[in-house]
Amino acid sequence: MVSGSSHLSVKIAGVEFSNPVLVASGTFGYGEEYESLFDLSKLGGIVTKSITLEPREGHPPPRTFETSCGMLNAIGLANVGVERFIKEKLPFLKSLKTRIIVNVAGSTVSEYEEVVKRLNRSKGIDMLEINISCPNVKEGGIAFGSKVKSAYECIKAVRKNSSYPIIAKLSPNVTDIVEVAHAVKKAGADAISLINTLVGMAVDVERRRPLLANITGGLSGPAIKPVALAMVWKVAKAVKVPVIGLGGIMNTEDALEFILAGASMIQVGTANFVDPQTSIKIVDGLSEYCKKKGIRKITDLVGKLKAD
Amino acid sequence: MISQFTSSVVSNQKLGEKIFKLTLSSPYISKRAKPGNFVHIKVGSTYSPLLRRAFSVHNVDKQKGSFEVLLKVVGRGTGILSEKSPGDILDLLGPIGKGFSLPQEGKTVMLVAGGMGIAPLWFLLNNLIGKTDKEKLLFFSGAKTEKELLYCENLKDLGANLMVTTDDGSFGTKGLITDLFLKEIKGRKNDSSKLMVYSCGPPEMLKRMSEISKGYDLSCQISLEGNMACGVGACWGCPVKLENGWYKRVCVDGPVFDAREVVLE
Numbered sequence: 001m002v003s004g005s006s007h008l009s010v011k012i013a014g015v016e017f018s019n020p021v022l023v024a025s026g027t028f029g030y031g032e033e034y035e036s037l038f039d040l041s042k043l044g045g046i047v048t049k050s051i052t053l054e055p056r057e058g059h060p061p062p063r064t065f066e067t068s069c070g071m072l073n074a075i076g077l078a079n080v081g082v083e084r085f086i087k088e089k090l091p092f093l094k095s096l097k098t099r100i101i102v103n104v105a106g107s108t109v110s111e112y113e114e115v116v117k118r119l120n121r122s123k124g125i126d127m128l129e130i131n132i133s134c135p136n137v138k139e140g141g142i143a144f145g146s147k148v149k150s151a152y153e154c155i156k157a158v159r160k161n162s163s164y165p166i167i168a169k170l171s172p173n174v175t176d177i178v179e180v181a182h183a184v185k186k187a188g189a190d191a192i193s194l195i196n197t198l199v200g201m202a203v204d205v206e207r208r209r210p211l212l213a214n215i216t217g218g219l220s221g222p223a224i225k226p227v228a229l230a231m232v233w234k235v236a237k238a239v240k241v242p243v244i245g246l247g248g249i250m251n252t253e254d255a256l257e258f259i260l261a262g263a264s265m266i267q268v269g270t271a272n273f274v275d276p277q278t279s280i281k282i283v284d285g286l287s288e289y290c291k292k293k294g295i296r297k298i299t300d301l302v303g304k305l306k307a308d
Numbered sequence: 309m310i311s312q313f314t315s316s317v318v319s320n321q322k323l324g325e326k327i328f329k330l331t332l333s334s335p336y337i338s339k340r341a342k343p344g345n346f347v348h349i350k351v352g353s354t355y356s357p358l359l360r361r362a363f364s365v366h367n368v369d370k371q372k373g374s375f376e377v378l379l380k381v382v383g384r385g386t387g388i389l390s391e392k393s394p395g396d397i398l399d400l401l402g403p404i405g406k407g408f409s410l411p412q413e414g415k416t417v418m419l420v421a422g423g424m425g426i427a428p429l430w431f432l433l434n435n436l437i438g439k440t441d442k443e444k445l446l447f448f449s450g451a452k453t454e455k456e457l458l459y460c461e462n463l464k465d466l467g468a469n470l471m472v473t474t475d476d477g478s479f480g481t482k483g484l485i486t487d488l489f490l491k492e493i494k495g496r497k498n499d500s501s502k503l504m505v506y507s508c509g510p511p512e513m514l515k516r517m518s519e520i521s522k523g524y525d526l527s528c529q530i531s532l533e534g535n536m537a538c539g540v541g542a543c544w545g546c547p548v549k550l551e552n553g554w555y556k557r558v559c560v561d562g563p564v565f566d567a568r569e570v571v572l573e
Binding site: 026027028029033034036037038049057058060061062063064065066068069070071073075078221222223250270272273274275276277 | 357399537539
């Protein structure tokens with residue numbers, strides 16, 4: 001359930017959102033973790049942690065490390081698995097007056113298909129986001145998203161099996177993200193979200209050891225915003241598909257940068273850790289910006305970067 | 309219930325080498341925090357340092373509506389916090405986590421603190437005083453040097469049986485606090501069921517406490533630290549491995565765990 005349209009409402013792939021602000025997968029758990037901190041119904045939508053077929057315990061610690069204006073993580077897709085997600089986590093999400101996007105991950109194409117099939121039978125889901133870009137697992141994730149052919153095949157298989165509109169979440173760890181975006185569009189993706197984290201690492205020089213047990217991890221936070229913004233701009237310009245921008249968004253101005261660069265919606269990720277209310281502060285900030293500038297609808301701003 | 313709020317600094321007192329005690333105004337925390345709970349503090353308004361820093365609630369003053377955190381300067385985040393002055397405003401999340409379970413009546417209670425590990429145990433001790441027989445209350449306090457040893461005088465005044473070690477022998481017995489604790493346990497053959505142990509300290513110390521607890525089947529609650537990002541259970545960035553091979557989150561499933569349940573590396 002989402003309340004009526006306003007100057008912030010956005011419609012992508014036939015799904016109407018009360019505002020363009022989503023919280024990013026992996027940074028907002030299953031929603032319930034933030035319940036006591038603000039009214040979750042104010043969000044445009046919640047993207048869940050990645051869900052796999054079986055429960056996953058994730059990588060050994062340390063799984064996170066703070067870097068300059070950012071952080072590294074190698075969680076390893078720790079999650080409760082699709083069955084427990086449906087039984088234990090979805091009822092709470094369903095009760096919220098906001099859109100629910102379930103993020104799906106797998107080690108093989110058939111695992112993605114199987115998770116999607118099980119989710120098809122559940123009510124209360126508005127969209128799926130397909131994670132073909134996790135940099136921290138050996139199989140699946142980025143293994144699909146970093147090659148044009150496998151990204152196409154994975155999204156095509158999911159599209160065939162999903163009763164929901166699907167968002168393909170792309171990795172920045174590629175030579176040409178536009179090529180991958182074209183491929184997933186051709187495979188039937190209804191929208192594209194980008195970017196997932198950038199592969200990075202940090203070293204403890206005293207112990208001469210990596211600071212993450214997984215050695216490398218995914219870099220997120222304000223440090224990656226310029227990279228994300230450039231990729232959103234390139235993809236939005238080249239591919240006719242709604243783009244959801246994310247990567248280091250910390251405030252309203254950051255969100256507006258992504259919207260002007262071509263993002264129809266945005267996701268707040270690492271900023272949830274810094275200030276859990278970042279996303280709803282951005283909702284209010286976008287509303288104020290529209291009023292101040294006399295903008296009737298936020299969608300009028302999408303891609304309005306004057307780059308000529 | 310975890311809440312987000314702002315809190316003003318009441319005082320900032322230097323207690324030892326790079327060690328500071330911040331008193332923060334918060335009727336909410338002073339009323340609700342239990343020993344073992346922590347708060348997640350936003351260090352500043354810039355992006356570096358970016359993430360919040362977690363601190364055990366060190367004590368509360370319900371009358372004044374304030375609470376304390378103990379911090380040691382180890383990096384930029386703690387460095388910035390150590391320079392806070394009365395009146396400065398901080399953004400906090402708290403109280404967070406499952407705290408210590410209080411001991412059953414009649415148990416002999418041992419608190420084993422290493423370095424800054426005294427932070428949550430001091431709050432616990434203040435809750436135990438008056439409820440636990442003084443003869444049955446033992447406090448083990450260890451630090452690297454005398455300069456990092458806190459509250460020895462206060463602990464004596466409180467009437468706790470105090471045992472102290474320093475790594476360099478500058479105060480108390482020279483050696484590790486876990487060795488002194490183990491000696492005490494060995495001297496109390498067959499009465500492990502009558503003991504309740506609480507511990508907090510650096511990782512290698514808690515690993516030893518976990519080994520001793522498993523070896524002697526001691527009921528021992530340890531308060532852990534982890535690299536936390538969210539601090540509210542959402543990101544799974546701060547796991548601790550369990551004996552059954554799975555993980556729990558230090559932030560909301562802990563930070564207090566049964567020392568026999570966890571595998572520390």
